[in-house]
Amino acid sequence: MQIQWFPGHMNKSINIIKETLGKVDVIIEILDARIPVSSSNPMIPELIGNKPRLIVLNKNDLADPEITEKWMNYYKNLDHTMPVKVSSKTLENLENISVACNELCKDSKWINRREVRGMIVGIPNVGKSTIINALSGKKKVAVGNKPGLTRDLQRINVTEKFQIYDTPGILWPKFEDKVAGYNLAALGSIKDTILDLNGIACKTLEILISKYPERLTERYNFDELPEEPHEVLNLIGIKRGCLQSRGIIDIDRAVNFFLKDLRDGKLGLITLEEPSELLERERQTLEEREKRELKLKLKQEKKRNKKG
Ligand code: G4P
Numbered sequence: 001m002q003i004q005w006f007p008g009h010m011n012k013s014i015n016i017i018k019e020t021l022g023k024v025d026v027i028i029e030i031l032d033a034r035i036p037v038s039s040s041n042p043m044i045p046e047l048i049g050n051k052p053r054l055i056v057l058n059k060n061d062l063a064d065p066e067i068t069e070k071w072m073n074y075y076k077n078l079d080h081t082m083p084v085k086v087s088s089k090t091l092e093n094l095e096n097i098s099v100a101c102n103e104l105c106k107d108s109k110w111i112n113r114r115e116v117r118g119m120i121v122g123i124p125n126v127g128k129s130t131i132i133n134a135l136s137g138k139k140k141v142a143v144g145n146k147p148g149l150t151r152d153l154q155r156i157n158v159t160e161k162f163q164i165y166d167t168p169g170i171l172w173p174k175f176e177d178k179v180a181g182y183n184l185a186a187l188g189s190i191k192d193t194i195l196d197l198n199g200i201a202c203k204t205l206e207i208l209i210s211k212y213p214e215r216l217t218e219r220y221n222f223d224e225l226p227e228e229p230h231e232v233l234n235l236i237g238i239k240r241g242c243l244q245s246r247g248i249i250d251i252d253r254a255v256n257f258f259l260k261d262l263r264d265g266k267l268g269l270i271t272l273e274e275p276s277e278l279l280e281r282e283r284q285t286l287e288e289r290e291k292r293e294l295k296l297k298l299k300q301e302k303k304r305n306k307k308g
Pocket of ligand 1: 131
């Protein structure tokens, strides 16, 4: 699945982050707790250097609590980094954001003289606007499914001791990581109209069959869970009455049923990726990059030979 991420927009955002970096004490990176890697921007760590980083695992109300704990431990072990898990929709643990920012700056010389300043960053749809609105207590930022919307930089006083800068522009996830594309699409963070929904459903079912087989069996009343994703989709189609004339299964409708169930939390609290999978993910991404570079090289050589 190839997704166009508009690198031009991203360069602009990166420049604004660089310009704003000097004005803030902490970078507050918002991630979707169900897909912390897929919903991250790979340039952030390099961009912010030694600046303290607060990782906010948002949408915790939808994530698998056991795996969230694994992610919390993973981030706790990174330098200059502290994680918190929150739900900006249910307002669960939101106060921990300012507490953790304060903790990250507690040894700074200025800590008793002025407020702590944080900058919120994150890819579209992780819940930045919802968090800012919840923290500021006012409806300041438009919320919704609108990747591509750019907002002006604004500063918000959360308390007398804590100030946040709103997201400067748009950051995209890792371009080269195919799994990230599938995961973001499965959870509805990329517009459905440009996607191969059947492929996305199959990739996600592959994960669910291995991690959460009982949820699928329960939700769709299966006697036995098939091993192959497309067989699961067929069975969902039959169970949900998605039939065309002459009894042919309407797979598109089955796919829509399944993705809606997943996004609405009807399959329970689910997390699609774990820290233990990171190394393999990196290896796959690297392999893909090498393949792409080799293909490009061969193409250029062919072109040169043709001219010569
Ligand atoms: P962004 O600024 O990072 O682009 O994200 P935004 O706040 O617009 O949130 C994207 C979607 O995620 C919104 O849903 C929002 O309600 C939902 N969301 C944000 N935080 C949480 C959370 O902690 N838990 C849950 N369950 N959902 C969250 P939407 O369907 O696009 O809009 P709507 O539901 O508000 O109508």
